Amino acid sequence: xxxxxxxxxxxxxxxxxxxxxxxxxxxxxxxxxxxxxxxxxxxxxxxxxxxxxxxxxxxxxxxxxxxxxxxxxxxxxxxxxxxxxxxxxxxxxxxxxxxxxxxxxxxxxxxxxxxxxxxxxxxxxxxxxxxxxxxxxxxxxxxxxxxxxxxxxxxxxxxxxxxxxxxxxxxxxxxxxxxxxxxxxxxxxxxxxxxxxxxxxxxxxxxxxxxxxxxxxxxxxxxxxxxxxxxxxxxxxxxxxxxxxxxxxxxxxxxxxxxxxxxxxxxxxxxxxxxxxxxxxxxxxxxxxxxxxxxxxxxxxxxxxxxxxxxxxxxxxxxxxxxxxxxxxxxxxxxxxxxxxxxxxxxxx
Amino acid sequence: xxxxxxxxxxxxxxxxxxxxxxxxxxxxxxxxxxxxxxxxxxxxxxxxxxxxxxxxxxxxxxxxxxxxxxxxxxxxxxxxxxxxxxxxxxxxxxxxxxxxxxxxxxxxxxxxxxxxxxxxxxxxxxxxxxxxxxxxxxxxxxxxxxxxxxxxxxxxxxxxxxxxxxxxxxxxxxxxxxxxxxxxxxxxxxxxxxxxxxxxxxxxxxxxxxxxxxxxxxxxxxxxxxxxxxxxxxxxxxxxxxxxxxxxxxxxxxxxxxxxxxxxxxxxxxxxxxxxxxxxxxxxxxxxxxxxxxxxxxxxxxxxxxxxxxxxxxxxxxxxxxxxxxxxxxxxxxxxxxxxxxxxxxxxxxxxxxxxxxxxxxxxxxxxxxxxxxxxxxxxxxxxxxxxxxxxxxxxxxxxxxxxxxxxxxxxxxxxxxxxxxxxxxxxxxxxxxxxxxxxxxxxxxxxxxxxxxxxxxxxxxxxxxxxxxxxxxxxxxxxxxxxxxxxxxxxxxxxxxxxxxxxxxxxxxxxxx
Ligand SMILES: Nc1ncnc2c1ncn2[C@@H]1O[C@H](COP(=O)(O)OP(=O)(O)OP(=O)(O)O)[C@@H](O)[C@H]1O
Ligand SMILES: [Mg+2]
Numbered sequence: 001x002x003x004x005x006x007x008x009x010x011x012x013x014x015x016x017x018x019x020x021x022x023x024x025x026x027x028x029x030x031x032x033x034x035x036x037x038x039x040x041x042x043x044x045x046x047x048x049x050x051x052x053x054x055x056x057x058x059x060x061x062x063x064x065x066x067x068x069x070x071x072x073x074x075x076x077x078x079x080x081x082x083x084x085x086x087x088x089x090x091x092x093x094x095x096x097x098x099x100x101x102x103x104x105x106x107x108x109x110x111x112x113x114x115x116x117x118x119x120x121x122x123x124x125x126x127x128x129x130x131x132x133x134x135x136x137x138x139x140x141x142x143x144x145x146x147x148x149x150x151x152x153x154x155x156x157x158x159x160x161x162x163x164x165x166x167x168x169x170x171x172x173x174x175x176x177x178x179x180x181x182x183x184x185x186x187x188x189x190x191x192x193x194x195x196x197x198x199x200x201x202x203x204x205x206x207x208x209x210x211x212x213x214x215x216x217x218x219x220x221x222x223x224x225x226x227x228x229x230x231x232x233x234x235x236x237x238x239x240x241x242x243x244x245x246x247x248x249x250x251x252x253x254x255x256x257x258x259x260x261x262x263x264x265x266x267x268x269x270x271x272x273x274x275x276x277x278x279x280x281x282x283x284x285x286x287x288x289x290x291x292x293x294x295x296x297x298x299x300x301x302x303x304x305x306x307x308x309x310x311x312x313x314x315x316x317x318x319x320x321x322x323x324x325x326x327x328x329x330x331x332x333x334x335x336x337x338x339x340x341x342x343x344x345x346x347x348x349x
Numbered sequence: 350x351x352x353x354x355x356x357x358x359x360x361x362x363x364x365x366x367x368x369x370x371x372x373x374x375x376x377x378x379x380x381x382x383x384x385x386x387x388x389x390x391x392x393x394x395x396x397x398x399x400x401x402x403x404x405x406x407x408x409x410x411x412x413x414x415x416x417x418x419x420x421x422x423x424x425x426x427x428x429x430x431x432x433x434x435x436x437x438x439x440x441x442x443x444x445x446x447x448x449x450x451x452x453x454x455x456x457x458x459x460x461x462x463x464x465x466x467x468x469x470x471x472x473x474x475x476x477x478x479x480x481x482x483x484x485x486x487x488x489x490x491x492x493x494x495x496x497x498x499x500x501x502x503x504x505x506x507x508x509x510x511x512x513x514x515x516x517x518x519x520x521x522x523x524x525x526x527x528x529x530x531x532x533x534x535x536x537x538x539x540x541x542x543x544x545x546x547x548x549x550x551x552x553x554x555x556x557x558x559x560x561x562x563x564x565x566x567x568x569x570x571x572x573x574x575x576x577x578x579x580x581x582x583x584x585x586x587x588x589x590x591x592x593x594x595x596x597x598x599x600x601x602x603x604x605x606x607x608x609x610x611x612x613x614x615x616x617x618x619x620x621x622x623x624x625x626x627x628x629x630x631x632x633x634x635x636x637x638x639x640x641x642x643x644x645x646x647x648x649x650x651x652x653x654x655x656x657x658x659x660x661x662x663x664x665x666x667x668x669x670x671x672x673x674x675x676x677x678x679x680x681x682x683x684x685x686x687x688x689x690x691x692x693x694x695x696x697x698x699x700x701x702x703x704x705x706x707x708x709x710x711x712x713x714x715x716x717x718x719x720x721x722x723x724x725x726x727x728x729x730x731x732x733x734x735x736x737x738x739x740x741x742x743x744x745x746x747x748x749x750x751x752x753x754x755x756x757x758x759x760x761x762x763x764x765x766x767x768x769x770x771x772x773x774x775x776x777x778x779x780x781x782x783x784x785x786x787x788x789x790x791x792x793x794x795x796x797x798x799x800x801x802x803x804x805x806x807x808x809x810x811x812x813x814x815x816x817x818x819x820x821x822x823x824x825x826x827x828x829x830x831x832x833x834x835x836x837x838x839x840x841x842x843x844x845x846x847x848x849x850x851x852x853x854x855x856x857x858x859x860x861x862x863x
Contacts, residue, residue: 204465206458213444213455220442223406224456224506225427337446345406 014286022177029176041300048180050299053254055285055292056191057082057263060246061270062277062284063198067239068120069279070202071232072215073127074134074340077141078243079267081119085247087149088115090258093159093251101161108159109187109248116244117237119145124236128229131342142267150260162256163187187249192285194242199281211235215336218343228343243267269318272326278333290325294318355418357382357545358403358434358514363412365398365569367755369747372398374569376412380514385536385546387560387577389553389589391787392759393745394566396549397439400516403547404436405429416514430456435512437503439519439549439758439785440696445492449485449502450474453509470509477508481535493621495646496523496694504535515539515546519758521555522785525645525813533559551759551787553582565589590789600799603823606635609776609807610656615665617655625651627831628665631809635775638798638808640822644851645813648831650693653780653811657690658682659698669776683713688776689769693784693811699765702754706746707735709753710768742767743790759786763794770797777801780811795821815847829853 021043028034028043041047061078068075089112096104119141126137163185171182202208211231213221218228246266251258269291276290277283295318302314356379365373372395380386390396401407403414405423413420416432423429429436443452450470459466459473471487478485483501491499500523507515517536521529536546536559550556556563556577563575565588573588586594610633619625625648633639643649654660656667658679667675669686682688692698700709711720711731719730735749744763746756753761762785769777779798783791798821802808812818818825819842826836827850835850849855 200464205463206460206465209447209451209455209458209465212447216446217442217444220444220452221455223404223426223436223438223442225425225430226456227425227427334446 025180026176037304037306041297041304041306044300045176045179047293047296047300051289051293051296052180052184052188053292054295055288056188057246057249057254057266058270058273058288058291059195059285060191060242060249061267062273062288063194063281064116064120064239064242064246065271065274066198066202066279066281066284067211067242068123068236069274069336069339070215071211071235072218072228072336072338072341072343073124073232073236073239075120075123075138075236075239076135076271077119077123077138077145077267078239078246078270079263079265080138080142080145081116081123081240081243082247082250082263082267083142083149083261084119084145085112085116085244086251086262087145087153087247087258088112088244089248089251090157090159091152094157097158097160105161105163105252108252109245112244112248112251113241114244116247117241119244120237120240121233123240124233127236128232128342134340146261149258153258153260157258159251159257162251163253185253187245187253190245191249195281195285202281212336214343215338218338218341219345222343222345228345232343246270269322272322275333275335276325276329279335287325291318291322294321354381356380356415357417358547359415359418360399360403361413361415363399363402363409363414365395365402365407366410367747369751371569373402373409376566376569376571378564378571380545380547382545383540383543384561385540385548385559387556387563388547388549388566389551389556389563389585390566391568391589392763392785392790393757394589394787395569396566397518397757399566400436400518400547400549403429404434404516427456430510430512433511433513434516435507435510435514436516437500437507437518437520439522441496441499441503443491443499443502445490447491448487449489449491449494449505450487452491452502453487453506457510473509474505477505481508481538482531483535495650497525497528497645500524501528504532513544515544516549517546518549519551519785520548521550521552523645526815527644529555551785551791553585553788556585557582567591586788589787592789594788594792596788596792598795598799598820600821601803603637603802605637605823606805608632609635609670610809611666611668612656613666613668615652615655615667616663617651617660618663619648619651625831626655629828629831629833630665631826631833631836633776633807633809635805635807636802637823638802638810638821640818640825641809641811641828642815642818642825642847642851643813643828647828649780649811649813649828651831652828653690653693653778656682656778656809657688657692686776687772687774688778689713689772689774691766691769691777691779691782693780695762695765695784700753700761703752705750706739706744706753706756706764707731707749709764710735710738710749710771713768714772738767738771739764742770743793759790762786763790766794766797770801774806777806777808778811779808781813782810783812783814783817815844815851819844819847827851 024043025048028039029045033039061082064078065075089108092111093104093108096107123137123141126132127134165183165185168182172178210226214228214231221228250262273284273287273291276287298314298317302311358380360376360378363373363376376399388396402409405426405428421432450467453474454470459469474487483505485498485501485505500520520532524532548560560577563577565572575585582596612629612631615626615629617626629652641649651660655662658677662675672685674682714720715726720727732749739746739749742763744767745760766782783794798808810821823839824836825839825842826833827847834855
């Protein structure tokens with residue numbers, strides 16, 4: 001009971017914060033308040049744009065975690081799946097440089113998603129078929145991806161072109177909000193849509209109901225004829241695809257090129273966002289936005305030349321916020337009850 | 350049965366082996382359409398295993414199953430459900446964080462345009478619920494529901510799937526007498542509609558009342574069948590256990606000593622935040638058994654939880670041997686009471702399923718010598734202690750190193766009782782100590798409780814079984830809506846008087862004597 005109340009208050013608090021942010025953003029960007037460096041750093045359009053860009057890979061990673069863990073498989077390998085996806089997207093993009101840009105980018109995204117899915121399937125196989133500890137299996141995924149991508153990466157390869165902003169007619173003309181929300185490249189829209197889709201799927205479809213049952217009480221799911229491990233394979237693979245998409249976003253939309261270790265801990269921050277968001281898609285979006293915003297802040301502060309705070313502290317900001325948020329909330333969120341536990345039964349053998 | 354119709358279900362020569370145990374051996378059973386087959390057997394006799402085989406959860410090592418005359422092979426419960434077999438499991442198979450409607454439809458979802466049609470399911474639940482007097486709210490969260498209601502949700506689950514063959518594995522273990530009569534009505538209704546039911550219970554009275562035929566399992570084998578019209582409780586008990594069982598408790602008059610447990614004006618809330626205890630006051634003396642009678646859900650669970658430190662008291666005082674124990678931690682309660690506690694829900698509070706039987710048996714003492722040596726545990730001592738208790742309390746397990754979760758339900762209960770009773774204490778709090786236990790073991794546990802009393806232990810016994818309360822108690826307190834509405838000496842407590850009090854009716858003459 002009290003748990004529910006906590007979530008009520010926390011969603012109210014985040015609503016209030018979001019509204020406050022919108023109001024401030026509109027004020028700062030349309031009035032003379034934009035003269036104040038601090039206000040500009042906090043609420044300028046460029047800060048908000050950056051925040052959204054930083055949020056996308058985090059929220060996709062968090063959705064990946066939700067997909068796996070809601071079915072009962074812990075996925076700490078998001079970082080690796082992302083990196084593998086990013087690399088695959090890059091390789092295919094380079095290989096298809098001669099194609100029309102749109103098709104070449106689409107091929108890149110497809111490759112990223114596919115390789116992410118393969119990594120997810122590998123994680124599922126190790127943890128279900130071979131009953132490997134899921135933390136260890138996840139670690140293997142990370143090491144595997146880091147090693148392979150570094151080894152195979154051709155530093156001379158260049159991807160030509162990346163996704164560009166596609167303003168949504170009409171909506172993008174709204175002052176401030178339009179610029180931030182409705183003038184983005186396609187994968188950003190896709191990520192936001194996926195949040196809604198996953199929420200609806202988890203809580204309003206047969207697949208979602210069964211997935212949650214597998215993560216909470218696999219035996220109960222089994223006794224009503226649900227093949228628990230099949231759902232776990234499927235969801236972990238889907239989760240891998242989601243992480244692969246996050247990697248694809250980094251290469252094909254955000255940066256345009258691949259760099260060694262370019263995920264830079266985003267997979268882990270998305271895990272934190274998943275926990276902080278209580279394994280809910282919208283919660284994960286809120287948490288990712290918070291972490292993305294602090295990354296933007298770090299960037300804007302450095303750009304604005306704020307010198308009275310040592311830059312190292314500014315660079316620490318996103319990580320500190322992550323740690324504080326997660327450690328303050330761990331006791332209040334509730335992970336799926338059966339996550340990380342192997343489910344064995346005679347009937348699914 | 351002169352002209353034998355085709356059985357709805359038949360098992361032929363079923364054998365099931367687990368590592369170290371033969372759970373079923375060459376079992377043959379027939380279940381005819383429109384009959385209720387009572388299945389009896391000691392704890393660990395193999396009843397649940399056999400049912401799990403019929404339901405497709407386990408595969409038989411040998412033997413075959415026929416449904417409506419056709420041999421079938423079931424790979425998973427899905428196949429069983431498709432064949433019209435439904436099962437209410439001995440341990441609930443409900444997802445606590447989901448609503449009743451979600452639990453009911455899980456696996457057989459109602460879907461409209463690709464989305465779950467919760468409204469349609471809720472509608473269907475309402476129908477079933479009013480037709481069979483089940484009274485379940487489709488939108489309630491299962492974790493907020495008391496055990497009795499959860500049981501009804503399980504029944505709704507099978508009815509929702511339109512099962513023709515129903516397996517009820519100890520469905521009455523957690524129900525109140527009224528609810529049990531309600532269940533029997535449902536069962537008879539289903540029977541009239543031509544459905545077949547296998548009904549497992551440890552309460553002999555119940556099979557005699559409701560079954561058309563009775564089969565008895567002992568150590569995995571069918572040892573015989575009985576006709577409820579001619580069988581008696583004593584004959585059934587003897588058949589189950591293989592010896593004469595004394596069904597009444599034989600005890601000397603109590604010699605009450607000083608007050609051990611004193612409860613004054615205790616108040617507390619339940620999980621929903623509603624008042625569950627309203628100014629409860631009770632005393633229990635050394636050498637007496639105070640029975641708390643009442644219909645389930647009248648605050649008994651909360652009372653025990655507050656006494657054992659699992660739930661905060663909002664007001665009032667608890668003293669044990671003169672020491673203030675209000676809102677003490679569970680460790681303080683066990684150590685300083687010193688008291689022990691047989692919890693109502695053995696899975697939630699009584700045991701750790703993945704631990705071995707031996708480790709479960711030292712859960713309340715592992716931190717003390719001889720089980721602790723400095724910072725390490727003394728495994729040989731633990732195993733030796735466990736071997737002794739397992740033998741003394743007749744816990745049927747292949748070894749003390751077996752994980753507790755693979756024991757049969759009744760043997761898990763016996764393990765918990767063995768642990769709690771094996772420590773020297775001044776106060777014993779027992780909530781439903783014989784839930785799910787066979788008659789032979791009930792006899793043993795009842796004798797143990799009386800022996801504790803005779804050792805000058807103060808015993809607080811909470812039970813929803815009026816028979817158990819009447820058999821053991823020296824004084825009987827009746828709880829109703831969070832209050833103790835009366836405390837009667839055993840001699841004055843007739844079944845009728847208690848029945849009225851449990852329903853909240855305070856007879857005048859009882860009021861004047863209180
Ligand atoms: N999954 C399992 N692995 C190993 N042994 C098991 C398993 N399930 C049951 N057993 C063993 O099989 C035997 C029969 O158990 P079962 O649960 O069928 O008994 P039961 O008749 O239902 O008893 P109760 O009345 O206590 O519920 C027991 O000795 C038990 O320890
Ligand atoms: Mg059983």
